[in-house]
Amino acid sequence: MNIPRTSNPRIVIIGGGFAGIALARKLSKQEVQVVLLDRNNYHNFQPLLYQVSTGGLEPDSIAYPIRKILKNFPNFYFRLADVESxxxxxxxxxxxxxxxxxDYLVVASGSKTNYFGNSEIEKHSMAMKTIPQSLDLRSLILENFEDALLTSDLNERNALMNFVIVGGGPTGVELAGALAEIKKGILPKDYPDLDTRMAQINLVQSSDCLLKGMSVEASEKAEEFLEKLGVIVWKNLRITNYDGTTATTNSELSFRTETLVWAAGVQGAIIKGLDDEAFVTRGNRILVNEYNQINGFENIFAIGDIACMVxxxxxxxxxxxxxxxxxxxxQLGDNMLRLLEDKPMKPFKYKDKGSMATIGRNKAVVDMKNFKFQGVFAWYVWMFVHLFFLIGFRNRMVVFVNWVYNYIRFDREARLIIRPYKKKLKENK
Amino acid sequence: MNIPRTSNPRIVIIGGGFAGIALARKLSKQEVQVVLLDRNNYHNFQPLLYQVSTGGLEPDSIAYPIRKILKNFPNFYFRLADVESxxxxxxxxxxxxxxxxxDYLVVASGSKTNYFGNSEIEKHSMAMKTIPQSLDLRSLILENFEDALLTSDLNERNALMNFVIVGGGPTGVELAGALAEIKKGILPKDYPDLDTRMAQINLVQSSDCLLKGMSVEASEKAEEFLEKLGVIVWKNLRITNYDGTTATTNSELSFRTETLVWAAGVQGAIIKGLDDEAFVTRGNRILVNEYNQINGFENIFAIGDIACMVxxxxxxxxxxxxxxxxxxxxQLGDNMLRLLEDKPMKPFKYKDKGSMATIGRNKAVVDMKNFKFQGVFAWYVWMFVHLFFLIGFRNRMVVFVNWVYNYIRFDREARLIIRPYKKKLKENK
Structure with missing residues (x-):
């Protein structure tokens, strides 16, 4: 790679997600050379991907060019690259x-979908971890409605309009809520010749509560909101297989569906060379100490989803x-500067700022340390926080315009099949 | 197709472009059944595609769901379909x-790129007639810059940063201007380790003036604006071939380039069954009379790009x-209603509202019937007119926000490689 070596130490960061960007920003004005590698040229604001899939937002407004984030910083190099080992x-x-x-390496490669070894599910289901995946899901949902108009086979039409979302975490809950709003507000107007009642949104959760990790209040309220919107919530149910048409479960129940979204698990995006048992712990994450150092190394770190700090x-x-x-x-940014000055690093302390999920219009749940609330106010807080954490003024403005519009008009205008998904499937066969 | 026959006459419209949508809107509240067919589920605002290619706009803001345009109209059916014959x-x-x-058929299938029979150019060049094509071009431009960083072969770097745009019509002029602004405003910041001077933007026009069809003032001013921005304008030069690396011309000159954009011609998107010599005239357009009727038919019409009314x-x-x-x-909408009431149709009269093209920031040319002007004011008029003709309030707002942002910040934030183009090329090989 064409990057000059200077007298400054070289810090290589793998991944331009939340962790990698936060670190790069801290280091950008220091006497170090920073090389950031990512397989995309943009930072992707994952929490809003479900709105891309459901036509509420354009992908360009939740992506931000990495080069732009750090353009005014000297000693900063970005390369569009896939790290192999x-x-x-x-x-x-x-x-x-x-x-x-x-000289220093920081692995911030994030996470990827975990299919728990089921290659059938991996092959036939849709994921929603990247922008292209989210756009594929958007296309598929809309293509299914178009196809539903064409068939006179009721079973087939049913399968086309039946959505199964696996995983009751924030992603699953938010997607299910958004789909339910489409069913209610958009389907009847866009497809007056379809019987909207056939569109079923199933949310399948293997344990006995949604939004695991949040409070009981949040979990229960989320379920109540979803059911109000018409989502069918299945708890204590596991999807065992999916062949592209039928999803089987650990009970006698099965779903006939053309769209199964797998949001049931993530795992660390491990890179060869650090995939050894000595480093990797459960969920394919890399074990780090309280300074985010990887076991056995002074100069190799992991941060974000990939890092497991106990x-x-x-x-x-x-x-x-x-x-x-x-x-x-x-914190690692600060610690690396301390390290370079031979000062002792400070152990990481997590400040839990709370967590939240939105279910739909005026419906969100927020858990803060000493304060839990649900409903309209939570929804405003959710929107404010997400706008705040979006990178870039233009992105904030565009997302804001879209949200105001969608709110006033009960609409989601980006229901566009720009790159048909089924066609791609056929071509790849 | 699953569409019920009613007592109302059925009017089938092929194509949801400017012509098809204008017609459908006229017919939507009448005692007719309208079936609109398009291969996309959206109306695409072609005049702004070049801004999608150059990262100034998101594709979703210049596309509009066809179902939404006509959602409140009874008797209206849309089908996502490719008409074969x-x-x-x-x-x-x-x-x-x-x-x-x-009962009635209206062909509004528009136009497609005309390669004048050169399959090599067709295979290796980029076009900009559809949203996926424009996104592919966006990806390719950005991928080329990323690749330019990696090579130490000067010839190769040159080819990666050398852009050849063929065709001096509005598309070519607007794209060349936008690329020149990227070269000037964005390249040096995003790629400080690239020598920006290597990025050459060549605009090749076969005749002796740009913007054929506009006034001499507009043409000359456009050329002056382009040259001010650093575009190299080649007149009286024809590209004779392009093998993916080298573009040859009708002179001794040749260009080494990885990106050749073909905007040198369009032709009617003829459909089988109407591809007979009896119907088709030059540019593959269908000859129509002053009522847009196709030769020999009472009930078959053509409108828009595909129609040639002499x-x-x-x-x-x-x-x-x-x-x-x-x-x-x-007008055809009005005429069809007259036809159904057995009233005589009115011949089409074209009201020339003028034409315009934008070259860049504060630089546009406008020709109106009795008034021609160029520069800053023309640029504001250009923006206002394009915002006005965009369909949908949300699209207008989002485009407006982007334009204001881009103007104030000298920026184009959507420089995102969402679906890499070179990778796709490789996979298809």
Whole structure:
């Protein structure tokens, strides 16, 4: 890779997600050379992907060019690259565009969907972790409605209008709520010749409560909101397989559906070279100490979803969400500067700023440390917080315009099939 | 196709572009059944595609769901379909989703890129007639800059940063201007380690003036504006071939480039069954009379780009632009209602509202019947007119926000490689 070596130490960051960007920002004005690698040229605001899938937002408004985030910082290099392996002994790494040596390495490669080894589900289900995936889901949902108009086979029409969302975490809950609003507000107007009642939104959760990790109040209220919107919530039910048409479960129940969205689990996006048992712990995350250092290394770190830092309060590591990622990125930035000045690093302390999920119009749940609330006010708080954490003034404005419009008009205008998904499926066969 | 026959006459419209939508709107509240067929589920505002390609706008803000345009109209059916052939004798047509009979048929299938039979150019060049094409071009431009960073071969870097735009019409002029602004305002900040001077924007025009069809003042001023922005304008030069790396011309000159955009010609998007010599005239357009009727038929019409209506002022048919399409759509709507009431139809009269093109920030040219002007004011007029003709309040707001932002910040934030283009190329090989 064409990057000059200077007298400054080189810090390589893998991944431009919340953690990587927070770290890069901290380091950008320092006497270090920062090289950020990502397979996309943009930072992707994952919490709003479900709105892209459901036509409420354009993808461009929740993505932000990484080069722009750090354009005014000298000593900063970005490369569009897929990291293939890390050689921790020799301090270099291999990518699809060449090798790169480092003095310090920070793995912030995030997480990916966990299918728990079920390749059938992996092959046939839709995921919603990236922008292209979210756009594919948007296309598929709309293509299904178009196809439902064409068939006179009731079973087939049923399968086309039946949505199964697996996983009752924030992603599943938010997607189910948004789909229910489409069913209620948009389907009848856009498809007057379809019987809207056939559109069923099923949310399947393997345990006995939604939004695991949030309070009982939030969980119960979310379920109540979803049911008010017409979502069918299945608890204590596990999807065992999906062949593209029928989803089987651990009970006698099965679903006939053309659209199964898998939001039932994530795992660390491990990179070869750090995939050893010595490093990897449950959920394919890399075990780190309280300084985010990887076991056995002074100069190799992991932050964000990929990092598993065990604490008394979180014996399985922090939740794989934006907040721990941002905080770890920021703190590691400070710690690396201390390290370079031979000062002692400070252990990471997680400040739990609470968590939240939105179910639909005027319906959200918010858990803060000493204050839990649900409903309209929670919904406003949810919107405000998400606008605040979006990067870029233009993105905030565009998202804001869309939300105001959608709110006033009960609408979601971006119901566009820009790249048909079924056609792609056929071509790949 | 699953569409009930009622006592109302069925009017089938092929194409949801400017012409088809204008017509459908006129017919929507009448005692007719309207079936609109399009291969996309959205109306695409083509005049702004170049801003999608250059990261100034998101695609979702210039596309509008066709179902939404006509959602409150009874008797209106939309089907996502590719029309394969028309049987004008039996009054029905074949599509990829089944056959459909009609009482009246209106062909508004628009235009497509004309490669004048050169399959090499067709294979290797980029077009900008559809949203996916525009997004592919956006990806390619950005991927080229990323790749330019990686190579130490100067010739290759040159080819990656050398852009050749073929065709000096509005599309070519607007794209060249936007690329020149990226070179000036964004490249140096985003890619401080690239020598920006290597990015050359070449605009190649086969005749001796740009913006053919506009006034001499407009043409000359456009050229002056482009040259001020650093675009290299080649007149009286024709690209004769392009193999993906080198573009040859009718002179000794050749260009080494990884990106050749073909905006040098359009042709009617003819449909089988009407592709007979009896109907088709130059540019693959269908000859129509002053009522937009196709030769030999009472009940089959063509409007917009596909229709060639010869008049004294326009012996080769009206220009293939939005205005004639909209006006023909509206007028045909009125005429069809007259026809149904056994009243005589009125011949089409084109009201030339003028034409315009924008070159860049504060730089546009406008020709109105008795008033031609160029520069800042023209630029405001251009923006106002384009906002006005965009369909949908949300789209207008989002485009407006983007334009204000881009103007104030000298920026184009949507420089996102969402679906890499080169990867797709490789996969298709």
């Amino acid at each position: 890390i050689d921790s002994e020799n301090n270099d790494l291999k990518t699809n565009i060449g090798t790169l040596s480092f 604490s008394d309060e979180f014996p399985a590591g922090f939740p794989m969400m934006a907040q721990p990622a941002i905080q770890q990125g920021q | 028309i049987d004008s004798e039996n009054n029905d047509l074949k599509t990829n989703i089944g056959t459909l009979s009609f 008049s004294d002022e326009f012996p080769a048919g009206f220009p293939m632009m939005a205005q004639p399409a909209i006006q023909q759509g509206q």
